[in-house]
Amino acid sequence: MLNYDIDVSDVDYGLALSDLAAEGDLLDALVSAEDDWTRPTPAVGWTIAHQIAHLAAADANVLIAVRTPDAFGAVSKQAEAGGSRYADDIAAAAAAQPRAALLEQWRSGRSELVAALRAMPRDSEFPWFGSAVTPALMAPLRLMETWAHGQDVFDTVGVAHPATTRLRTVALLGVKGVGLSFAAAQLTPPTRQFRVELTGPDGQVWTSGARDADQRVRGSARDFCLRVTHRRPLSRTDLTATGQDAKTWLEIARVFL
Structure with missing residues (x-):
């Protein structure tokens, strides 16, 4: 493992x-x-x-x-x-x-x-x-796993899963998991830094990485969390990527083994 x-x-x-x-x-x-x-x-x-x-x-x-x-x-x-x-x-x-x-x-x-x-x-x-x-x-x-499996149940009963600032920790795991994502896909992790800009449920933008990074990911924190926990395909999110490494990351992103 x-x-x-x-x-x-x-x-x-x-x-x-x-x-x-x-x-x-x-x-x-x-x-x-x-x-x-x-x-x-x-x-x-x-x-x-x-x-x-x-x-x-x-x-x-x-x-x-x-x-x-x-x-x-x-x-x-x-x-x-x-x-x-x-x-x-x-x-x-x-x-x-x-x-x-x-x-x-x-x-x-x-x-x-x-x-x-x-x-x-x-x-x-x-x-x-x-x-x-x-x-x-x-x-x-x-927290991540409780949220992710909870999302499955919310989807099942047809109730909206309330978006809270608890997403910040889940999103942070996703951002920190770049190396894990590439390793799990048996790909060489990129050496260039990523800039991630996620809009939280309160409208605040959560950022990570250098402002001038050429590999960039933007979107809602909720959709980012849904993607990195494999609860939504990339096509069903509002996430955008600039740079090939960033695009690849969103395709293979994960926060679990």
Whole structure:
């Protein structure tokens, strides 16, 4: 597996944890009001129950890695043995539970996760799939995944996913993940700097990179987050790219392995 190589030193760790809790609560309110968790979501073969089960399982794995690092080796071996079916099989098994039991499992797990990460030094390391990570990276990653899988559920029930400033952390992961994106596509990462200009939900423009960079990406923060989490094809976003490297990046952009 590829290693994460994302510098999150400039991420507001406390805010990321608070945003993680808030995004979970937002999705909780949506699924609690939805009686039919068997409805299919945009992820092929996954129902609403699968989406919640996946989030609950990932939170549980983080808790194992944080609380009992030596025991995480068994989780990693299970993932290796499961290969590309690992996430599907884990989600399917948990989704078979009664709705109430799965909901409670997810609620308690995500609450414990935020508390566990908050109690740790942000730069301490614990094992993860293919690499060691820190709470400073895990908090944004869990926020990103909660938001992305939540988007699948919002799309399923036909409710608009509220755009909030929590998108800033997700977008920052996307910007920081240029090298990861090219490596995952087995392409040589570009050496030239990118200029990224994203319009947040409050109208503020979030920028990264030198003003005079010749590789540029512009658009809404929401569409950028939808793209880097693979929730929308590039053609269904308002994103524009200037420069071949920037165009390639938007085509292969990702924030997960």
